[in-house]
Amino acid sequence: SGRMVDQLHNGHILHYTRTDPTTGKVAPFFTHMRSVCPWNEKLSPKGWIKINRPVYDNEMMLAIAERVPRMIVSEEYIQQTYRQESSSSLHPNIESPFDPSVPSPKIALNKVVVVNKMTRYQHEESLYGNTGEALKKQMSMRGFVYDRLKASHDHHMDAVDDVTTCLKEHEIAVSVVNAHELSHEAYDGADMVFSAGGDGTFLKAASFVNKPIPLTGLNTDSARSEGNLCCYSIDATCNRFVVGLERLLKGDFEWRNRQRIRVGMVNQEGFKYELPRIPYIQLQ
Known part of the structure; x- marks a missing residue:
């Protein structure tokens, strides 16, 4: 009952x-x-x-x-995570795409940041430091298929290489940051952020955005990832990144505004606690 x-x-x-x-x-x-x-x-x-x-x-x-860890939220932490610059406002072009008075969006890219996810293959490889046959045995004991994880890893790395190469060919400075090493300072001076992975990587990248910087999700393995939050899927043969980048530079796109949710707890004594960040969870 x-x-x-x-x-x-x-x-x-x-x-x-x-x-x-x-x-x-x-x-x-x-x-x-x-x-x-x-x-x-x-x-x-x-x-x-x-x-x-x-x-x-x-x-x-x-x-x-x-x-649940009892971590008291300090004002300094809140300001660092959700700070807003009073002297700046949203980019004038970042408006609702449904407003007919808004002209075609334009964006100038001089420097971008690519947030690179850690693949399951890389995670297993770094877990115990195994390689070769030892890594295959380790994955098998943990219920993973080595060939499948290796193929998915190679597909992702090819997609990331396609992204960085294309950006450099268009004379755009690019900085690749691993998702598990992200910080607020990693986005300093960036005109745009690309998340290379799936929905989890997109949410991880979004959790460190404090300024009105556009964020674009790139699905690097559409065969194994839904990527509902990603706007473009990269494939080494058909869907090359250059197609999406040229559309972006021409203004052939629409802005989509998304909101984040911050969750906290207040106990019976009145203390406020911040729940741990869970950036890899996506609700679909």
Whole structure:
């Protein structure tokens, strides 16, 4: 019925219930708990204990509720993450594409930043420092197919090479930054940011944008990634990056404004906590 959940803790069975033992009233969250020792009844506390804080009726919430780091948000952190320059405003061309009075968008690119994702192959390679047959064995033991991950990695690297080569041919300075090494300073002086990967890389790149810098998502492996947040898929044979870049430079595109959500928590004592950044999660 969802009104009671059992949980094992130090050999005891913890019963959580939404039903008040005295009144029988059902609450939207767990209100009481009791501990039962299966092999020794004397070790079992008598009766139900009222829970002073809500424990939500959700298995995932139960599993992670006690593991959320209690990090107090400082004003300095908020300003660093979400700072806005009072002297500057949004680029005059960054307007709604549905406004008929807005002319065709134009953008001048002198310097761009390419956010490069870490592929699963690179992650497995750096995990234990294995290569060759040792890496194949490691991937097999972890349930991965070596040839498939290697092919996906090579496809991604070819796409990134296509992007950087094309930008340099158009005399645009390009800086490649690994997604796991991103910082706010990495975007300093950039006219545009390209995320090379999938939706997770796009969200990671967006989480470090503090100024009105355009961000474009490039799907580097459309065969294995949906890339719903990406506006262009790169393929080494058909969809070359040069096609999308030339359209961009000509103004043959429309701006799409997206909003980010910042999530925080306030406990019963009134302290505010910032939830850990989870940039690789995408809701589709």
